Amino acid sequence: xxxxxxxxxxxxxxxxxxxxxxxxxxxxxxxxxxxxxxxxxxxxxxxxxxxxxxxxxxxxxxxxxxxxxxxxxxxxxxxxxxxxxxxxxxxxxxxxxxxxxxxxxxxxxxxxxxxxxxxxxxxxx
Numbered sequence: 001x002x003x004x005x006x007x008x009x010x011x012x013x014x015x016x017x018x019x020x021x022x023x024x025x026x027x028x029x030x031x032x033x034x035x036x037x038x039x040x041x042x043x044x045x046x047x048x049x050x051x052x053x054x055x056x057x058x059x060x061x062x063x064x065x066x067x068x069x070x071x072x073x074x075x076x077x078x079x080x081x082x083x084x085x086x087x088x089x090x091x092x093x094x095x096x097x098x099x100x101x102x103x104x105x106x107x108x109x110x111x112x113x114x115x116x117x118x119x120x121x122x123x124x125x
Contacts, residue, residue: 002026002114004096008081009119016123017084022096022116024077032102034072034079037109038092038121047107048094051079059106064090086123093118 003025012018022034035050049060051070058070069082079096097112104111 002031002098004098004114004116006094006096006116006119009094009121011122011124012086014086014088014123014125016086017082018086018121019083020081020094020096020119020121022079022081024079024098026077030100031098033099033106033112035097035099035106035112036070036079036081036094037097038090038094039118040089040092043092045095045109046092047109048081050106061107083121086121088123088125091121091123093120 005023006020008018008020031053033050033052036048037045038048039045047061048064049070051058051072056072067085072079095118096116098114099112101111
């Protein structure tokens with residue numbers, strides 16, 4: 001069992017920055033990908049980006065590419081999401097997730113094994 005705890009959400013003005021963290025409760029064995037998703041009110045869950053735990057290869061949704069950066073600290077079992085140049089449309093509840101699968105579409109939420117509770121990000125215009 002892996003427990004994930006997100007932190008770092010808050011309210012920020014458009015153009016500002018926030019850094020989210022996702023701490024995993026156990027060692028990262030058998031975890032291949034860690035990922036961020038987000039969900040705004042009355043919208044479907046959206047893939048934000050992912051990182052391989054080994055090697056640190058990153059993948060991003062087009063909507064955040066160039067503005068968001070995912071990194072990880074394997075020693076601390078923690079993943080980060082640095083969000084710059086935030087826009088009002090980035091407002092959402094942000095979730096981290098992990099999966100054992102090394103293949104398959106990263107955007108498919110049902111391929112992930114564990115999820116955090118989420119942290120709210122609000123970007124005011």
